[in-house]
Amino acid sequence: MPPHNDAPSPVPSYAWSGSRLTSSNSIYLEPRFNDSSSSSLDLSEEHVRRPLRPGIYVPTLAFFHDDTEDLDLATIASHAVRMAKAGVAGLTTQGSNGEAVHLSHRERKMVTKVTRDALDRAGYSDLPVIVGCGAQSTRETIELCDDAFSSGGDYALVLPPAYYKGLYKPQSTIDFFNDVASASPIPILIYNFPGAVAGIDLDSDTIIQLAKHPNIVGCKLTCGNTGKLNRISAATTASTLSDRGSGFMCMGGSADFTVQTLIGGGSGVICGLANVTPKACVKLVDLYKAGRFHEAQTLQVAVARGDWAAIKGGVVGTKSALMAYFGYGGYGRKPLPRPTKQEALNFSHGFQELVGIEKML
Numbered sequence: 001m002p003p004h005n006d007a008p009s010p011v012p013s014y015a016w017s018g019s020r021l022t023s024s025n026s027i028y029l030e031p032r033f034n035d036s037s038s039s040s041l042d043l044s045e046e047h048v049r050r051p052l053r054p055g056i057y058v059p060t061l062a063f064f065h066d067d068t069e070d071l072d073l074a075t076i077a078s079h080a081v082r083m084a085k086a087g088v089a090g091l092t093t094q095g096s097n098g099e100a101v102h103l104s105h106r107e108r109k110m111v112t113k114v115t116r117d118a119l120d121r122a123g124y125s126d127l128p129v130i131v132g133c134g135a136q137s138t139r140e141t142i143e144l145c146d147d148a149f150s151s152g153g154d155y156a157l158v159l160p161p162a163y164y165k166g167l168y169k170p171q172s173t174i175d176f177f178n179d180v181a182s183a184s185p186i187p188i189l190i191y192n193f194p195g196a197v198a199g200i201d202l203d204s205d206t207i208i209q210l211a212k213h214p215n216i217v218g219c220k221l222t223c224g225n226t227g228k229l230n231r232i233s234a235a236t237t238a239s240t241l242s243d244r245g246s247g248f249m250c251m252g253g254s255a256d257f258t259v260q261t262l263i264g265g266g267s268g269v270i271c272g273l274a275n276v277t278p279k280a281c282v283k284l285v286d287l288y289k290a291g292r293f294h295e296a297q298t299l300q301v302a303v304a305r306g307d308w309a310a311i312k313g314g315v316v317g318t319k320s321a322l323m324a325y326f327g328y329g330g331y332g333r334k335p336l337p338r339p340t341k342q343e344a345l346n347f348s349h350g351f352q353e354l355v356g357i358e359k360m361l
Contacts, residue, residue, distance in 0.1 A: 050128040050154045052218065052249045054241050055089030056258075056281045057130065057270040059097045061319060061329070062111055069333050071107055077118035079275075079328070084124040086278035089268060091115060092157060094132030094148075096196065097272045097315050102333040108144070109151045116152030130189065130270075134159035138179050145184035156180075156188040157220060157270075162197035173202070174210060181215040189218040193253065196222075204231040211236050211248060220270050222253025226260050233265035240265060241289045254311070255281055256304040259296055262288050273303070273310045276321050277354045279361040280306075302354055309350025317347040324348040325355045 060083065063075040080091060093112045094100040100108060112131050119127050131148035133156040135141040145156045158180055160173045181188050190210060194201040207219050208231070221229050229250060232238070238250035241262065252261035255271035258281070262268070274281040284303055287296035310318050315332050320339050322329030324347070331338045339347060 050126060051247070052128055052130075052155065052239075052267075053089050054239050054249070054267040055285055056087075056268055056274055056278070057090045057092055057251070058083045058088050058274040058278060059092040059095035059132075059270055059272050060115065061275050061315065061322075062093075062098045062100075062103065063328070063330055064333060066330055071110060072330065073110070073114050075328055075330075076111060076114050080115045080118045081122045081124070083274065083278050084119055084122060084127055086274075087282040088127075088274060088278055090128040090130060091119070092130040092132065092270055093153070095157065095270075095272075096193075097275060097318065098132065099315060099332060099336075100132050100134070102336075105144070105147060109147050112148060112151035112153050128154040130155040130157050131186075132157045132159075132191075133184075133188070134161075134191065136161045136163045138176055141176075141180050142183045145180065145186060145188070149185040154186060155217065156184055156186055157191045158188050159191045159193060159197055160200050160202065162200050165198045165200060173200070174206065177210050177216065178213055181210075181213045184215060187215050187217040189220055189249065189251070190216060191220045191222070193220075193222040204228045204235075207232050208235045217247065218249030218251060218267070220251045220253045224252075224254060224257060226252075226257060226264050229261060229266050230264045233267075238265060239267045241268075241285070254307060255284075256300075256307040256311075258284050258303065259288055259300045271307070272315075272318060273307045273354075275318055276310070276325070276351055277303075277306060277358040280354055280358045283361055299357070302357060306351055306354030309347065313347050313350065317350070320344045320347040321351040321355070325351065 060080060063072040064070060065072050083091060093115050094108050112129060116129055129152065131153035133141055133144035133148055135144055141158060148156050161176060177190060190207055192202045201223055210216055219232065233250040236248040236250060237246040238248045239245045249267040251267055252258065252269040255269055255273040258269050268285065271281060280303060284296060284299050287299060316336055316339055319329040319331060
């Protein structure tokens with residue numbers, strides 16, 4: 001977990017209202033995208049029908065045929081349905097686990113469309129699909145948002161650009177997100193993942209400022225900074241398991257701090273671990289929601305151990321574990337390496353405890 005270099009945000013004044021605190025100067029006191037919005041965005045009824053709700057979101061893997069490295073569309077579809085059956089709140093395509101950087105624009109559209117179609121056919125037409133749309137230019141990022149919309153995606157998850165990090169001014173990133181949000185046909189979530197963007201770590205003040213845009217509806221904090229999450233969730237009156245709030249989704253980015261996210265007022269997590277053990281991740285949220293805090297804390301320990309295996313092994317280890325325990329997964333696209341027999345055994349061992357729990361649920 002990176003050091004907490006986050007600057008403190010201005011402290012709003014709070015008043016007690018029912019079961020939770022509300023801010024007298026909170027950014028979001030009304031639901032988003034109402035008729036009085038000044039936004040000129042043309043959001044279709046189909047997309048509005050799939051609101052984001054608190055819980056577990058899975059950044060799904062992209063699967064390939066071993067011999068050709070072509071997309072394995074049948075496995076992409078069946079995996080999406082397996083996740084939905086486990087009770088997750090939504091799916092995310094084109095993330096790090098989905099090897100978005102290894103896919104062409106055409107392939108990215110295909111993965112999202114296959115995922116959406118599979119969910120619809122299986123009776124999960126209300127399950128939202130978030131689509132990773134990160135790129136290095138504002139122009140291409142907007143193009144990816146357009147592609148996500150046309151492929152059936154409901155929301156876009158956007159990383160800040162980082163290739164020319166040394167040339168950007170502090171305002172450059174703010175302008176980037178505002179420009180993308182204004183042009184995107186679907187709402188966007190800010191993706192704060194310093195490890196993937198040359199160490200760029202958006203602070204709470206920046207995210208709170210950006211969250212005022214009517215087409216920015218959430219954030220994913222893979223930085224692991226729960227203090228930052230506390231500040232953002234309070235300032236935006238984020239949705240929680242017990243209160244819809246403003247509708248803003250303040251999401252953790254890893255399963256190993258699920259309970260911490262929920263305690264801090266967050267909306268849930270988008271976690272790669274759920275590709276292997278979705279039921280265990282969902283159970284953790286359900287225990288917390290039911291007030292069974294000791295059981296939730298106990299399961300969180302097991303989830304954190306399993307997530308450490310996922311973090312260390314990345315997409316290579318996650319696919320290896322899927323192959324070992326569920327009979328599918330395959331390999332990443334080159335130049336990602338294929339694990340040796342010993343590495344595959346080590347990956348399998350790292351997930352063993354949590355998969356045992358998964359299979360009992």
